[in-house]
Amino acid sequence: xxxxxxxxxxxxxxxxxxxxxxxxxxxxxxxxxxxxxxxxxxxxxxxxxxxxxxxxxxxxxxxxxxxxxxxxxxxxxxxxxxxxxxxxxxxxxxxxxxxxxxxxxxxxxxxxxxxxxxxxxxxxxxxxxxxxxxxxx
Numbered sequence: 001x002x003x004x005x006x007x008x009x010x011x012x013x014x015x016x017x018x019x020x021x022x023x024x025x026x027x028x029x030x031x032x033x034x035x036x037x038x039x040x041x042x043x044x045x046x047x048x049x050x051x052x053x054x055x056x057x058x059x060x061x062x063x064x065x066x067x068x069x070x071x072x073x074x075x076x077x078x079x080x081x082x083x084x085x086x087x088x089x090x091x092x093x094x095x096x097x098x099x100x101x102x103x104x105x106x107x108x109x110x111x112x113x114x115x116x117x118x119x120x121x122x123x124x125x126x127x128x129x130x131x132x133x134x135x136x137x
Contacts, residue, residue: 003022003023005021005022006019006020006021007019007020007021008029013030013038013040014036014037014038015030015031015035015036015037015038016028016029016030016037016038016040016041017029017030027041028040028041029041029042029043029044029047030042030043031043045080049078049079049080049093050078051120052076052078052093052095052118052120052121052124053076053077053078053095054120055118055119055120055121056074056076056095056097056115056118056120056121057074057076058118059114059115059117059118059119060074060097060099060111060114060115061074063111063114064101064103064111067107069101069103069107069111070101070102070103071099071100071101071103071111072100072101072102073098073099073100073101074097074098074099074100075097075098076095076096076097076098077095077096077098078093078094078095078096079093079094080092080093080094082094093124095115097111097112097115099111
């Protein structure tokens with residue numbers, strides 16, 4: 001398995017999933033009570049959005065550190081299709097980035113461009129193919 005991989009395991013609790021990776025990290029997903037889950041963890045869409053938020057934040061911090069830009073705090077608010085139901089095959093992620101620090105207007109514009117180059121942003125805006133196999137144990 002590559003460094004960018006994870007394994008999902010079902011549990012005895014309906015819809016609660018244990019997620020692990022090669023580095024020994026463990027995290028969870030669940031569904032809200034109204035969908036039959038126990039609401040003990042984020043749902044899969046929230047996990048996807050949080051991955052984009054985390055990647056955006058890390059990318060901005062790394063760039064600011066590298067360029068000596070004083071970036072005190074980054075907040076990334078994300079929502080999937082916040083205003084309406086999407087058209088078939090079309091979804092809209094709204095990302096609002098709030099930066100606190102001491103930087104020029106040119107640096108601010110560059111930080112926006114850098115945010116759009118985070119690896120998760122690039123992945124989500126690319127043509128993704130998912131290859132699935134099914135094994136019976």
